Each structure stands twice: as C-alpha cells, then as structure tokens.
Amino acid sequence: MTELVPTPNDCALPRIRAEFATFNEAIDYAARSAKGLNFHDMRGELERVYPFSEMRADAVQMAYRLIAAGAKKGDRVALIAETGPDFAALFCACTLAGIWPVPLPLPTTFGGKDSYIDQLSVQLSSADPLMLIYPPEIAEMAQAAADRQGCQGIAWDELARRPAPVVELPQADPEDICYLQYSSGSTRFPQGVAVTHRALLHNLYGHAASMNIGEGDRGISWLPWYHDMGLVGCFLSLIANQVSVDYLKTEHFARRPLAWLDLISRNKGNTLSYSPTFGYDICARRISSQSNVAERFDLSRWRLAGNGADMIRPDVMQNFVNAFAPAGFKASAFTPSYGLAEATLAVTVMPPGEGIRVELVEEERLSGGRRDLSRPARYRAIVNCGKPLPDMDVEIRGEKGEVKGDHQIGKVWCRGPSVMHSYFRNPEATDEALVDGWLDTGDMGYMADGYLFIVGRAKDMIIINGKNHWPQDIEWAVEQLPGFNHGDIAAFAIEMENGEEAPAVLVHCRVSDPEERVKLRDEIRDKVRAITGMNCVVELVPPRTLPRTSSGKLSRAKARKMYLEGEIEPYDLAA
Missing domain, CATH: 3.40.50.12780 (ANL, N-terminal domain)
Structure with missing residues (x-):
C-alpha cells in the first residue's frame, strides 16, 4: 500500500493574499x-x-x-x-x-x-x-x-x-x-x-495581511465548517491564500482533544491553528495529570494560536501556557481576535507576536454603576482583541448614538467592505443591524490606543434594581469553586413571584449525595451574593444539560427559555 504524502507547505506558485475579484x-x-x-x-x-x-x-x-x-x-x-x-x-x-x-x-x-x-x-x-x-x-x-x-x-x-x-x-x-x-x-x-x-x-x-500569512505556514483545524470561524477562517481562507491544511473532524477532537496537539507536533511548517477558549481549556485539563509533555509534543513551530468566537479567558490561556511551555509553546503565539458572521468573520486581530494582553477594569465601570466605597474594589481582566483589519472602521457608541472616547464602554459598531450584504429575506432585521453602512454588533466594549477590548454581549446583561451585572462575572465566580469546568454554569435574570427580577444560576452538578448537594447550593449562593450583593436562585442540574450553540458556546438565552418552560429539570433538593 502506497504511503500517503500530505500536500506541501510551499510550492513554486507565487502566493496571492486573497486579492481576487471573486x-x-x-x-x-x-x-x-x-x-x-x-x-x-x-x-x-x-x-x-x-x-x-x-x-x-x-x-x-x-x-x-x-x-x-x-x-x-x-x-x-x-x-x-x-x-x-x-x-x-x-x-x-x-x-x-x-x-x-x-x-x-x-x-x-x-x-x-x-x-x-x-x-x-x-x-x-x-x-x-x-x-x-x-x-x-x-x-x-x-x-x-x-x-x-x-x-x-x-x-x-x-x-x-x-x-x-x-x-x-x-x-x-x-x-x-x-x-x-x-x-x-x-x-x-x-x-x-x-x-x-x-x-x-x-x-x-x-x-491574512494582519496575521502576515506567508511561506512555510500551514493550517491545522478541528473547527466545524458550519460556523464562521471554521468555514471562513479555516477553509475558505486557506483556499484564497493558498495554504495547505490538516483537518480533524470536530467530533474526533471532542473525543481525543490532544490529537489536535499531536497533529501540530508533526507539522514541519509554521502552524496556524485556531480555537475558542474551551478548546485550550480542555487540552490543559487533559494533560494536567501527565508528565511526558515535552516528550510527546513539539509546539515550538506554532506561530499563530488564534483565539476567538467566545469571551477570551486569560486564566485559561495562562493554564495552557503553564501546561505546554515544556513542549515549546510560546505565550506570544496567542492571537486574540474579535469577529462575527455579520462582518464575514474578523473585525479585529491582534498583531502577531503580541500575545494575550489584558487590562484590569473595575466591575462598577463595566456595569455602569458607582462603586460602594465601603467595599473593596473588584476587577475583571479584559482581553485585548487587537486592531481593526485594513479598511475596517470600529466605533464605540453610547445609548444615544454618541461616539465614545478611549476607555469608555459602549456598543461596538463596525463599518467596512466585508460587512454583510443583508439578512436573507429579512429587511426589518437588516435595517435594525445596518445603519448608514455601520453594523451594530450587539457587543459591548471599549477602544484604547487603537485596540478593541470586548466586555460582553449587550443582550446577556442582567439588570437588577437598575444595576447591571455581566453573567460572565457570576459564572466565573462559581467556576472558581472546586469541581467545576468552563461551561458548567449559566447565569441570567428571571422574574420572581413578587414581580421583581433576580439572578438565576443553573449549575451542572456531579454530586450525588443529597446533603452534599444542599451544601453545594448554599456555597454557590454565598459566592454569587459576594459578587452581586444579592440573593439568587441556584438550581443544580444534571451534567450536559445546559444547551450549546452549534459552535460549542453556552447559549444563555436558550438555557433561560428551557428552564422557564420546564425543559430543564433541576434536582429536587427537598427530596
């Protein structure tokens, strides 16, 4: 049987960086x-x-x-x-x-x-x-x-x-x-x-220009082709920029995530490979109990470790660096980005080699409130998502449409040749999203020295008694408790019997003892109270209950809908 030989990284044909009419x-x-x-x-x-x-x-x-x-x-x-x-x-x-x-x-x-x-x-x-x-x-x-x-x-x-x-x-x-x-x-x-x-x-x-795609580069991907990052970034881009690529199926990555890193290790070129935060998280968790990292992997040629499609978690990225630095992985390879399907894919990309850069921002600034001086300040690390692509304009706007200055949080708008034509057969939604050529992304963020920082999605914000809370902050706080993984928690607002709103937190529970479950619920409630200053509804649900989008992201909106309609059945702690 003839041994298969993969397509090469280089060839005699001059590279053209996607400068085609069609x-x-x-x-x-x-x-x-x-x-x-x-x-x-x-x-x-x-x-x-x-x-x-x-x-x-x-x-x-x-x-x-x-x-x-x-x-x-x-x-x-x-x-x-x-x-x-x-x-x-x-x-x-x-x-x-x-x-x-x-x-x-x-x-x-x-x-x-x-x-x-x-x-x-x-x-x-x-x-x-x-x-x-x-x-x-x-x-x-x-x-x-x-x-x-x-x-x-x-x-x-x-x-x-x-x-x-x-x-x-x-x-x-x-x-x-x-x-x-x-x-x-x-x-x-x-x-x-x-x-x-x-x-x-x-x-x-x-x-391609922002990431300086050139000779010797090779793509490696497990991302699904029905999601914009997988389809555009890891399939169409590699055709238009003439880059050879190695693929694992998404379901195969889910079963054996370290096969992704094995594939990168065998690549003799400069690797371009992308993942949402959870992909890096699961690899770091899988390898944590192994001591043969340096022997098994060679990640020294991983030039661009792209990160996007979800909120970027600096703690997860640091865990990945800690786990795989012995195999030659460089933290400077991380390439955060921000994009959405309505802008084809990318809006901003971190310049190569700058890695993960964060700013610590007071939670009161993120939520638009005033800090209670009797309590110590709390901060969230916000990841720098890079600079706009060539010919892409990015503005941060307030509720009345005013353009905000550096470090002022507002809605992210973008304009450029790669913004979508329309929503298919939906002129109302198109007119709502596109205003005078500008796209309302629905995300909140701020600019600083030409770089974009994303803080969350406007529609996910939990507003209780006039105060804004980001669900990511609540979820992150609960994840710090022992035994939880990224994606185990969904936070959103619900209306109580008295007509007032309260935060609800659904949590994957792997504890079977009834008394331990009650103790865990109370521990989570105390943790959320420390973050928000409010009581919340805590529901423990079976593992793998919380819904995901097709790209693997937690769907808070769907979790809330399923919970309110009784499709998610929490454990009965009174039983």
Whole structure:
C-alpha cells in the first residue's frame, strides 16, 4: 500500500493574499498550486490527501450535476457541513455555478434525533433551498427535515453518481452573493447572513495581511465548517491564500482533544491553528495529570494560536501556557481576535507576536454603576482583541448614538467592505443591524490606543434594581469553586413571584449525595451574593444539560427559555 504524502507547505506558485475579484477566481488560482486539504482520522492519522487541483476538478463536475438537477444562479443549496472532501467540493461547486451554498450543522451538537430534525427544518425554512445535500450516514434525519420543508433531499454519494453534462458556468460578479451563513445562535429565529464575493475576499485578505500569512505556514483545524470561524477562517481562507491544511473532524477532537496537539507536533511548517477558549481549556485539563509533555509534543513551530468566537479567558490561556511551555509553546503565539458572521468573520486581530494582553477594569465601570466605597474594589481582566483589519472602521457608541472616547464602554459598531450584504429575506432585521453602512454588533466594549477590548454581549446583561451585572462575572465566580469546568454554569435574570427580577444560576452538578448537594447550593449562593450583593436562585442540574450553540458556546438565552418552560429539570433538593 502506497504511503500517503500530505500536500506541501510551499510550492513554486507565487502566493496571492486573497486579492481576487471573486472566490471562483481564488479557487482557480489555488488549483494551480501543489497545496491542498489533508483529512485525518480520530487518531490523527492521514487518511485522505485532497489537492486544490483535485478539489476544483470535482467541484466543476458537481456544478454540472447541480445545474442538470435544475439549480440556477441565485438558488440556494443547503449542505450538511461535514469536514471532508465531499462538502469541500460541493461548496465550491455551488459558487462556480452561481448557487448560494448554505452550510448547516451536523447532529452531534443537538440533544437527539428529533431536536436535530427540528433545528434543520427551521433553518431550511429560513433559507428556502432548492435541495438539501447530506452525508449518507444521516440520510434518515436529513431526509425527514427536507420532506418537512418540501425541498429535494439527496445524499452526496448519490449525487456524485449522476451524469454531469458539460454546460457553460455563469460568470460571477464581485457583488453577487457567495454564500449564506447561519450564525451559531440560530435556533428558533435563524438569520441567514448573505455574504458577497467582494465582502468575503476583503475579509480573507484583511486577516491574512494582519496575521502576515506567508511561506512555510500551514493550517491545522478541528473547527466545524458550519460556523464562521471554521468555514471562513479555516477553509475558505486557506483556499484564497493558498495554504495547505490538516483537518480533524470536530467530533474526533471532542473525543481525543490532544490529537489536535499531536497533529501540530508533526507539522514541519509554521502552524496556524485556531480555537475558542474551551478548546485550550480542555487540552490543559487533559494533560494536567501527565508528565511526558515535552516528550510527546513539539509546539515550538506554532506561530499563530488564534483565539476567538467566545469571551477570551486569560486564566485559561495562562493554564495552557503553564501546561505546554515544556513542549515549546510560546505565550506570544496567542492571537486574540474579535469577529462575527455579520462582518464575514474578523473585525479585529491582534498583531502577531503580541500575545494575550489584558487590562484590569473595575466591575462598577463595566456595569455602569458607582462603586460602594465601603467595599473593596473588584476587577475583571479584559482581553485585548487587537486592531481593526485594513479598511475596517470600529466605533464605540453610547445609548444615544454618541461616539465614545478611549476607555469608555459602549456598543461596538463596525463599518467596512466585508460587512454583510443583508439578512436573507429579512429587511426589518437588516435595517435594525445596518445603519448608514455601520453594523451594530450587539457587543459591548471599549477602544484604547487603537485596540478593541470586548466586555460582553449587550443582550446577556442582567439588570437588577437598575444595576447591571455581566453573567460572565457570576459564572466565573462559581467556576472558581472546586469541581467545576468552563461551561458548567449559566447565569441570567428571571422574574420572581413578587414581580421583581433576580439572578438565576443553573449549575451542572456531579454530586450525588443529597446533603452534599444542599451544601453545594448554599456555597454557590454565598459566592454569587459576594459578587452581586444579592440573593439568587441556584438550581443544580444534571451534567450536559445546559444547551450549546452549534459552535460549542453556552447559549444563555436558550438555557433561560428551557428552564422557564420546564425543559430543564433541576434536582429536587427537598427530596
């Protein structure tokens, strides 16, 4: 059996940093190089080498098949975004045919078969696609969702067996919609973000320039392709910037997270690899009991350890450095960033080599209140998320729309060529988010010397008796108690029987003894009271109960809804 050889880090073709008029031009140019995609199994062993040239050839054939199936320019085709060559070719086939690909999630992040079918049906209803194309392994669930929506459903191996009559592919215009992206929080009321070719290429150029992507660089990723950081940052960007990449499936990372670091260790180039905070957290926790870090891993060539998609936790980053410095990991490799699907992906990126930089900010400043001088000041470490991409403007605005100065907290707004075209078929939501070309991100933060600091999402803020509290502060306080992991706690406000609001805290409980549970509840209540000065409702719930978005982030809004509707059943501490 011939040993597989991964695609190279370098080749003779001159690199072009995403300076193309359309993504189709980027596909054509990448296909002239020897680079490409490399897919690995759960143990990190290479199982499929997929050069960009082969990907493009397959994409052209699939484009012919889609057109033969009746798909026309401007139609939507929904694709279940499994990490592999089939999705890669189909996504590119859609753009080559002028069709809008709509990446949708796999069932691994949902509670069960019925909830996945429900979720898929809602997103299909929003996107209104001509067809849904899916991996054969999930045919029953995917077809049920397609039937419910009334669109055609087909497994991709079946589509690949159909004839591919040659036709002339339409010419793409930079202002054409390239794809629809559903944000990770899209559940009950999904919003499809329409991204043009021009917006995509501008963002891909911007973050490649900001991170100085160049010769010898190689991507490594386990991020899902239905989330903007995985799709845009770790798939489309690597095509448009001609970077070879190694992939683990997201579900394989979940089972064996250290396989990610094994893969980085085997890379002989300069590694570009990204993760939300929880990915670094789980690796540091897994390795904490092992002493062979230096023998097993070599992380010395990890040039950019990107961090985004969630609030960046400096304590977690420090734990990762402590755990993997013996393997050559450098803290300066951390590259915090800030972005959202409505801006294609990145808004700000930390310049390479500057690492994690934090500012300590009084909690009263974060919440907009005045400090009680009788109590000691409390601080939260706020992470610097870097500088705006080229041609991206960022402003911090107050409640009346006034632009705030440095270190003044307000709503984050951004403007630039990579801001979305619209929310698909939702002009009201589009007009609410886009004002005179500026995008209201919904996030709160401040600027300092040209750098952006994010403090939280405006809609998550808990307002009790006129005082603002960030749920992250409450959750972090509880996480400091022994036995809790990042993501074990959800904090939000609820209305009590007397009509007043109070903070509620749902906590994953791994204690089985009833008396110990009561003691734990009281300990958590005391901890939250020390932070907020208020009593709160503490509910202990079974592990893995709190809902996640498709990108793995805690969904506070969904947790609150499920709790109030009785879908989350806390342990009965009176029993």
